[in-house]
Amino acid sequence: MHAANLWLWASLAAPSVGVHTLWNLGNGFELTVNVDSNLLSIAHRGNSIWETVSGQAFLSASAGDDEVLAANGNFKINEVDRNKCTNQKIRDVTIKSWQESGNDHAAVIQGQLTGCGNATPHFSVAFWVPSKFPDRVAFSVNVDPGTSSDVATKLYLTYRSSPSEDFYGLGAQGSFASFKNQTVPIFSREQGVGRGDQPTTLLENKDSFFAGGDQFTTYTAVPQYISSKSRVFHLTEESSAYTTFDFTNPSAVTVRYDALTVGGYFMQAENMLHGISMFTDYTGKMTALPEWVDTGAVLAIQGGQTKVNRIINQGLGLECPIAAVWLQDWSGTHSQSVSYMSLNVSRLWWNWESDTTLYPTWNEFVQSLRDQYNVRTLAYINPFLANVSTKPNGYRTNLYDEASQGSYMIQNFTTNSTSVISSGPGLDAGILDLTNAAGRSWFKDVVLDQVWSANISGFMTDFGEYTPIYPDTQFANKSIDPFFYHNAYPREWAALH
Structure with missing residues (x-):
């Protein structure tokens, strides 16, 4: 994570740097460097x-x-900064040759x-x-630690x-609209229940x-913002280390990046809408939702085939159009105790096969909803x-054993x-190693054979934020630093599907 990259460019020119120099980056962009004033x-x-x-x-x-403290997908990070450099x-x-550049060149500033x-x-x-x-304008920063x-x-x-x-953006953020005067961390994790409001937060922490x-805890943290001045900034997909955006200085932004090499882009859009379009030119643009989504309600139901049929009939009897049902409990449920209340909550069995008690004829049931009511089915994974091994009503395949x-x-x-x-309590599992090519192939077959085969119309692809970062965490790709890879995992999980 902290190893310095090697800069392997062939120097085309190395003119002496004066007090004030101008460098043509191409396509109307110019870099001005004032050495004396940095x-x-x-x-x-x-x-x-x-x-x-x-x-x-x-x-x-x-x-x-x-320092990272973690448990059950909850991560708390204590930032440690020693001997922070005071100047440069x-x-x-x-001017160096640069493969990704539109004019094959980049302006490179070096110093100490x-x-x-x-x-x-x-x-x-x-x-x-970039071409x-x-x-x-793209940038790349490298610090050689010495x-x-x-x-x-x-x-x-x-x-x-x-x-x-x-400043707006930075992923799915729920507490603020503008982040002016805030410092926002970029790290995928459980978003929390209460999130500072009391007494809920205290009870959940107990x-x-x-x-x-x-x-600022969120499932989806993205190192990107767009400002009210239509300025867009974002890091590259490869720059996935823990990051904070400090907007507390009225006249400056500071990006703290927990590694020594980082890349990104600066953009000046015509307006904020244009800025979003420029950003999605890089990330890719979401495709339109299917037309059936707009034909009626999508009902989230738990409880099994009989209950689902009853609610659909009730809704249709009230002339409520129903487009689909989302049945996240298709793989079965079990109870889990909550320590601060005398009650149990229902949790899912993560084995990605239909539960024989709740949905004894899952494939036929999904098709019957489509044929009888024109209602589609959405699942969960x-x-x-x-x-x-302790599932009361048994299982056909123990995917945990196969993956182990x-x-x-x-x-x-x-x-x-x-x-x-x-x-x-009672819910221990492993998490798919997305750096393992054989594991990815195996899991694709599982999803095709045991999830899509029922003629469902989609599913919620949950989680991604639990990726462990303990000192003894090891991926199939042993060169990967878990702390660096943690933020990349949710994107890789989505890309797999």
Whole structure:
């Protein structure tokens, strides 16, 4: 995670850097570098789209490993910053060959970070206009930590904003609209129940570690924002380390990135709607929902075939159009106690085959809803595989056993076995290792044979945020750092489907 990348460019030119130099990035974009004041700015056809802050280093780094406390998909991160660099010195700016650039070149700024204790990190920052996206500027930052005993482990990128600028986005965030004056972490996790409101948060935390969450815990954290000035910033898909966006300075944004190499894009849109369109040019655009979704209600029901039939008949008898039913309990349920209340909650069996008690004729039942009522069926699935050896009404296949034998789940190298994830009392499971090609292929067959084969019309693909990051977590791809990969897992899980 913290290893410095090698910069393997062939230098085309290395002119001496004056106090104030201008570099053509292509397609009307120009980079201005003022070495004496450590100032950078990027303009497009004369209009500024990005610039650093006068009197403040645009790049910094610090030592120390962030502390992560985790249980049941709840992650609490205590940030650790030692010997944060206080300044920087630009050594040179050169034009380098760059494969992804529209004009095959990038402007590369190199220098040294200072005031870092005993460390003397060097840095490189590259800017270019991508051939795939000629309406924006891409960047890549690399910090070489050096050989100090207290080496840098993370970097900070700081640039100018406006005191009147509001910031939106950063994934599925529920507590604020604009994030002005906030510091927002980017880390996928259980979003929490209560999220700071009392007494709910306190009660949830009593039941399970950090289960109440806080104002920024979210399943879907995305390192991207769009501002009220129609400025768009986002990191690349490959830049998946833990990140925070600090908007507390009225005139600056600081991105704290928990690794030493990061990439991203700056964009200036015509308006905010155009900014969203520019962003989805990179991420891909959501396809339109099928027409049947708009033909009636989609009812979420639990309780089995008899109950589903009864509710459908009641609805249709009241002339309520029904497009589909979502039956997340198709794989069976069991009770789980909640410690702060004298009650049990219903949890699902994660074995991805139909339950013989609730849905004894699942395939035929799904088809009958379609034929008799023109009602479609939606199911449920997640990347967990629960050990169903204690399931009261039995099972046809124990997918946990199959995946364990094939080492298809994320491993614990201390025990040399599956890394068991707990989701409360009586619910222990492994999680599919998406870096294992054989495991992915096996799971695809499971989904085709045991989920889609019933002629369902879709399903909820839940979870992804539980990916373990313990010191002894091990993936099939042993080069992967669990802390770095954690944020990538939800995207990989969606891509699998």
